Amino acid sequence: MTTVERAKQALWKRSGLPHDDKGYVDDASLNLVSGVTPEMIADDYLEGSGREWSEKFKAIHSSAALAANTFGRWKSDPSKLKIWDMSGFTELKLEAQCRTGLRGTPPNLDALVQSPDAVIGIESKLLEPLKRTKPHFSPSDSRNRLPQCEECWWNPLEQLRDSQEEAYLDAAQLVKHYLGLRKQFSGSRKIFLVYLFAAPTGPPA
Numbered sequence: 001m002t003t004v005e006r007a008k009q010a011l012w013k014r015s016g017l018p019h020d021d022k023g024y025v026d027d028a029s030l031n032l033v034s035g036v037t038p039e040m041i042a043d044d045y046l047e048g049s050g051r052e053w054s055e056k057f058k059a060i061h062s063s064a065a066l067a068a069n070t071f072g073r074w075k076s077d078p079s080k081l082k083i084w085d086m087s088g089f090t091e092l093k094l095e096a097q098c099r100t101g102l103r104g105t106p107p108n109l110d111a112l113v114q115s116p117d118a119v120i121g122i123e124s125k126l127l128e129p130l131k132r133t134k135p136h137f138s139p140s141d142s143r144n145r146l147p148q149c150e151e152c153w154w155n156p157l158e159q160l161r162d163s164q165e166e167a168y169l170d171a172a173q174l175v176k177h178y179l180g181l182r183k184q185f186s187g188s189r190k191i192f193l194v195y196l197f198a199a200p201t202g203p204p205a
Contacts, residue, residue, distance in 0.1 A: 004130045007200065008061045011127075015060045028057045031065040036072035044075075044094040052095055066198065067110035067124035068094055078113065083194075089115045096121075098180030101148075102140045107176045110196075118192065119185045121177055125197040128170065135160040135172035148182040 012023045019025050029038045045053035045064070052064040059065070071092060074081040078089040096112035098121065110124040141161075143154060157175050174195060181191050 002131075004127055007127050007130060011061050017060060019060055023060045024058045025060065026058075028053055028065075031057060031060065031062065031069075032072070033069045036069055040075045041068050041072045041094055044096070047095070061127050063124050063126040063128060064095065064110065066126045067122070067196075070124070070196075071111045071113075071122070081113065083113065083120060086115065086118055086120075088117075089113050098177065098184045100146065100176065100179040101183045102138065102145060107173070107180045109177055109180075114189075116189070118190045119181065120192045120194060121181045122194045122196060123174065123177055125195075127198070129168050129197050132166035132168055133170050134164055134166045135170075137161045137172060137176075146179060148186065149179060153178055 008023055012019055017025050017030055025031055028042075032038070032041075042053055045057060045068075052062075056062050057064050057068075071081075071094065074089075074092055075094070078092040079087070081087070081089050081092065083089075091112075091114040093112045094110065096109045097106045098109060098112070099106040109121045111122040113120040113122070137157065137160070141157065143149070146154075149157070153175060156171065160172050160175070174193065178193050181193060185191055
């Protein structure tokens with residue numbers, strides 16, 4: 001049994017929720033913590049392109065559910081949210097699309113928070129960092145078609161594309177999120193990309 005499978009089964013057991021043999025509950029609302037309701041968050045997921053609400057969100061091991069349970073309570077009043085020393089947020093969207101300007105499915109951030117001064121894109125992971133992934137870029141990800149890409153991001157993009165080395169960190173996905181944020185929010189506001197992930201304290205029981 002792989003580390004990922006052992007971690008999944010540990011989460012299923014710890015949750016105490018009724019589920020099928022793949023760790024999925026019948027109703028996505030069962031995966032929500034107290035204080036977060038489907039009425040608060042479902043529309044965001046239904047507007048996204050990842051089919052999260054109707055399919056993936058029902059998994060007890062869903063990273064989308066982790067993001068919703070972490071940030072969903074501030075959907076109705078983002079002004080109460082504080083990230084680092086920043087506050088005064090006016091908008092919070094889950095499963096937010098940020099188009100890079102290229103064709104294809106736009107990257108989906110787990111959460112996007114905005115204030116008059118800042119834009120914060122958040123990518124949330126649960127079990128994904130426990131397995132290696134190979135970086136993937138489209139042939140259309142070329143320098144002349146991505147004018148918003150600075151050298152400090154373009155160089156890693158090329159290195160990842162050339163190496164094709166599997167890693168626990170999906171760096172290619174983070175680069176695409178950055179490109180989407182830079183394309184969509186090109187004004188004077190500061191832009192931040194935050195990577196959140198669950199860190200197990202020990203091996204699955």
